Amino acid sequence: MPSIRPPGASRRQYILRQREECGRRSLAVLPIHYPKEILTALDILAVELWGPPGPPRGDAAGRLQTYVCAVVRNALAFLDSGGADAVDGVLFPHTCDSLQGLATLAPDFGGWGKKAFVFQHCRGADRPSARAFQKAELRSLAAGLESWTDRELTAGRLNWALRLHEEIDACRAALLDGRDRLPLGDRELYALLRRGEWLWPEDHLAELRQAEGRLAACPVQGGLPILVTGYVPEPAALLDALNQAGLYLGADDYAAVGRRVARGSAGANADPWDRVLDRSFSHPPCPTQGSDQGFRLRYLDSLARAAGARGVLVHVQKFCEPELFDVPAIRAAFAPRLPLLVLEGELELELPAQAATRLEAFAEMLHARGRAA
DSSP: OOOOOOTTOOHHHHHHHHHHHHOOEEEEEOSSOOOHHHHHHTTEEEEEOOOOSSSOSSGGGGGSOTTSOHHHHHHHHHHHTTTTTTSSEEEEEOSSHHHHHHHHHHHHTTSOOSEEEEEOOOOSSOOHHHHHHHHHHHHHHHHHHHHHHTOOOOHHHHHHHHHHHHHHHHHHHHHHHTGGGOOOOHHHHHHHHHGGGTSOHHHHHHHHHHHHTTOOSSOOOOSEEEEEEESOOOSTHHHHHHHHTTEEEEEEEETTTGGGOOOSOOOTTSOHHHHHHHHHTSSOOOGGGTOOHHHHHHHHHHHHHHHTOSOEEEEEETTOHHHHHHHHHHHHHHTTTSOEEEEEEOOOSSOOHHHHHHHHHHHHHHHHHHHHO
8 A cells, every 4th residue: 555755754754654544563674685575565664774874863872882883883872762763663684793783782771672673684695505594584584573563474465565676676777777867966866766765665666667757868967977885875965076076876886775676586476485585685796695705896897887987986884894894805806997986984964074075086087087088
């Protein structure tokens, strides 16, 4: 049942409307990968919690070491201070040890008294043992959610949710792959794509279809395309700075955006649980899932070449170990042929002056290379 988002509604207002008008429970979901199809099939609204950005909203961040990333520190403070009280529960995927640790820290510190779920996704390549493990985890999570919602996860509902999310991913892929033909600035496009973090999927699909209808037949972007790889596009002012410097994100490998777009479909007649498994193994390679580094580098290279990228921006969160582990290899792979800039952030609300200066210098280098060519 769609419930088109009322203009100007805040995230909190939207969550409350979903509960009051549609009878839907909601789950705060920590990054990155989780089986959203199962939540949708059980009529649960997923509300993703990427921090939130800015200084920690509460004192609980001080209970963690200062070398824990801002996503985890801010999330703990936000939960502890009541910032997510509009939702009915929380889901902790095992993205990293720090995020998984929140599943026990948040309740133990007394800041979260609602239902908490955990989900462990397998690491490494698609293989029989990985599929067996993943299927058991999916079944376990689904059983817990069925009990919590007092709803039955039928094959019909799961197939419906799968078709819905496959269509959403097809629209997202079309917008990202056709970036040079989309007459939107990066901030506007990323705001649209990231609204899927909290909108009911049918509402999000309606917005994506509308944007897809704006794809032009020929390129309309006037700047130079670059490849971005990293965690989350925060602060949004980073996107403005890139566009003002004559660059745009022509190829995306943000964990919060392009890296979660499943490519391909298992077919409408396949067993729905097998289709959920197929989708979980069809996302682009991600270091938080232990993807083979060589395979990931080849994937990034294919993204850059398809977009005609003139440079590479590596935008990672400080102390994010899974992302940082791959940075030396990315630098070694791309630096010989493309200018590369590594920026570390801490979920700032505004773009630091030093980062803005480095982006300007990076853009000047790319434009100078373009003129020389």
